[in-house]
Amino acid sequence: MIVFKNILKRKSSREIAKDRLKILLISDRVNCSPEMMEMIKDDIAKVISKYMKIDTKSMEIQITKTGSKGRSLKNPTLYANIPILDINTTK
Amino acid sequence: MSEVIVVTSGKGGVGKTTTTANVGTGLAAMGKKVILIDTDIGLRNLDVVMGLENRIVYNLVDVVEGNCRIKQAIIRDKRYPTLFLLPSAQTRDKSAVNPSQMVKMIGHLKDQFDYIILDCPAGIEQGFQNAIAAADRALVVTTPEVSAIRDADRIIGLLEANEIHKIDLVINRIRYDMIKRGDMMSSEDVVDILSLPLIGMVPDDENVVIATNQGEPLVGSNTMAGKAYQNICHRVLGREVPFLDLEKGVSFWTRVSGIFHWS
Numbered sequence: 001m002i003v004f005k006n007i008l009k010r011k012s013s014r015e016i017a018k019d020r021l022k023i024l025l026i027s028d029r030v031n032c033s034p035e036m037m038e039m040i041k042d043d044i045a046k047v048i049s050k051y052m053k054i055d056t057k058s059m060e061i062q063i064t065k066t067g068s069k070g071r072s073l074k075n076p077t078l079y080a081n082i083p084i085l086d087i088n089t090t091k
Numbered sequence: 092m093s094e095v096i097v098v099t100s101g102k103g104g105v106g107k108t109t110t111t112a113n114v115g116t117g118l119a120a121m122g123k124k125v126i127l128i129d130t131d132i133g134l135r136n137l138d139v140v141m142g143l144e145n146r147i148v149y150n151l152v153d154v155v156e157g158n159c160r161i162k163q164a165i166i167r168d169k170r171y172p173t174l175f176l177l178p179s180a181q182t183r184d185k186s187a188v189n190p191s192q193m194v195k196m197i198g199h200l201k202d203q204f205d206y207i208i209l210d211c212p213a214g215i216e217q218g219f220q221n222a223i224a225a226a227d228r229a230l231v232v233t234t235p236e237v238s239a240i241r242d243a244d245r246i247i248g249l250l251e252a253n254e255i256h257k258i259d260l261v262i263n264r265i266r267y268d269m270i271k272r273g274d275m276m277s278s279e280d281v282v283d284i285l286s287l288p289l290i291g292m293v294p295d296d297e298n299v300v301i302a303t304n305q306g307e308p309l310v311g312s313n314t315m316a317g318k319a320y321q322n323i324c325h326r327v328l329g330r331e332v333p334f335l336d337l338e339k340g341v342s343f344w345t346r347v348s349g350i351f352h353w354s
Contacts, residue, residue, distance in 0.1 A: 012273030017237050018280050024237075025244050025284065 030063045030076050037061065044080060053086035095197060095207045096327070097226035099250070101242030103213030105234045106263040109299060110320075111210040112140045114230070117310035117324030119174035123205040126165065126175040128197075130222040131212035132187055135179035141168065142306020143176055152180035152187045154196060161199060170307075175204075185217040190224035197225040206327075215249060223250060228257035230290065230327075234264045235276040244285060259290035261323065266295045267337045291323035294337050 011019075027033065045056045059082040098111045108131075115127040129137035132152060138144045149164035154177070161177075168174035180187065200207055211222035223229070229250050233243040243260075250258055262278050269275035276284075278292050296316035302309035310320040318335055325332045 014270070014273045014276050014280065017276055018284065021237055021240055021284050024241060028241065028244060029248065 026063060032063060037063075040078075044082070048082060052084055052088070055083040055085050058083055093201045093204050093207060095201070095209070095225050095227045096230060097209045097211050097223050097228075097255075098230045098232060099211035099219065099222065099246055100232040100239070101213065101215065101246040102233075102239045105232050105239050106261075106293070106299075107213075107232050108136050108140050108210050109303065110230065110232050110261055110263070110293075110323075111137060111208055112308045113310040113316075113320035114323055114327060115206070115208045116141075116168070116171065116174060116308040117321055118206050118208075118327065119168065119171040120311055121324060121328065122173065123328075124173045124203070125206045125208065126177060126200060126204045128177045128207065128209045129179035130188075130193070130209050130218060132179050132218065133181065133184045134212065135181050137210045138166075138176065138178045139306060140303055141176055141308065143168065143178075144306075147178045150178045150180040151196075152183050155188050155192045161196065185212070185221070188221050189217075190220050193221045194225045215245065219246075219249070223253055223255060226255055228259070229255050230259055230261050230323075231285075231287065232261045232263055233281065233285070235262060235270075235278070235281055240276075240281060240284060247285065247287065258287055259326075260285060260287040261291040261293065262289065263293045264295040265292055265337060289334075290326045291319060292334055292337065293319040293323075294335075 041059070041061050044061065045054065045059060048054050049056070059080070061078060061080045063076050063078050096114075098107050098114070100107050108129075111127055115125050119125045127137060127141070128151065129135050130151070131137075135150075138147060143166050146166045149159040151164070153159045154161050154164045164177055166176045166178065168176065197207060207225075209222045209226060212218035231243050231246060231250075233239045247258060260282065262281050265278065266275055270277045278289060282289050294315045296314055298309055298312070298314040299316050302312075308320075309317040310324065311317055315335065315337070322332045322335065
């Protein structure tokens with residue numbers, strides 16, 4: 001934790017502002033709280049677990065804009081990165 | 092063909108009224124016929140920034156309510172014969188006008204002016220809805236601060252939801268000395284976050300305060316902000332103008348103040 005704080009200190013306030021805004025605006029734009037994201041993540045994990053063994057601890061999901069150009073608010077995309085431990089579907 | 096431009100920001104105090112006054116004055120100085128409309132009912136300020144506060148007889152609400160003809164409420168600027176102002180009402184509130192009344196009124200002005208520029212109030216409530224109702228395009232004003240950028244992002248979303256897709260970004264109050272030492276987001280950072288085309292970068296220039304004190308827009312004057320606003324006007328007209336080298340201006344002034352400090 002102390003190491004983490006030291007890293008933060010070395011960051012310029014400009015970088016801190018930029019990083020904070022990027023995270024803030026993603027949740028502002030999709031109107032989706034971090035708690036809700038956590039719930040979505042848990043539900044996805046439950047569904048996928050029915051069919052294959054996944055690493056629920058290191059899985060991550062995020063909502064991003066599609067493409068880097070333009071704001072494309074109309075097409076936000078949910079990205080899920082789910083490491084599969086065992087793909088053997090026939091149980 | 093007239094173009095209706097709304098100057099908006101979400102957050103208050105970032106420079107909407109100053110931008111409206113300077114862009115309007117600049118376009119008029121370039122020979123365009125321009126009317127500025129203050130839509131901030133209850134908190135009118137565009138008249139004082141333009142130095143026209145003593146000439147007001149009727150206002151926007153009088154026009155909408157039919158207390159006067161639209162021509163009676165419009166004030167001619169004291170410097171440019173092609174520049175006009177329709178002032179807001181000071182003693183009423185935002186609910187005195189609705190969006191369809193604004194659309195109707197602006198419809199009457201469209202054939203008389205090249206540019207109709209609306210100064211939008213802060214916030215996202217009725218005043219904002221009134222201001223954007225008839226707009227063809229928007230200038231979103233922001234400063235390189237977290238709060239202003241967040242509000243700008245929200246405003247951009249609302250503009251797009253209201254089918255206004257021609258949106259340009261004005262970044263105001265840029266301090267190059269702070270950017271240089273890593274304590275302020277650069278215009279590239281802001282553009283990267285908001286993903287909007289940049290139409291102007293205005294430095295934090297004390298001449299803006301002086302000009303507002305005097306009620307004289309500084310567009311076109313030999314100041315950094317005056318030049319920046321002049322360039323915005325060119326870009327509004329569709330001309331390609333390179334962005335000012337803000338470093339040059341700031342370092343010059345830093346040098347000048349440095350001399351005074353040492354002596």
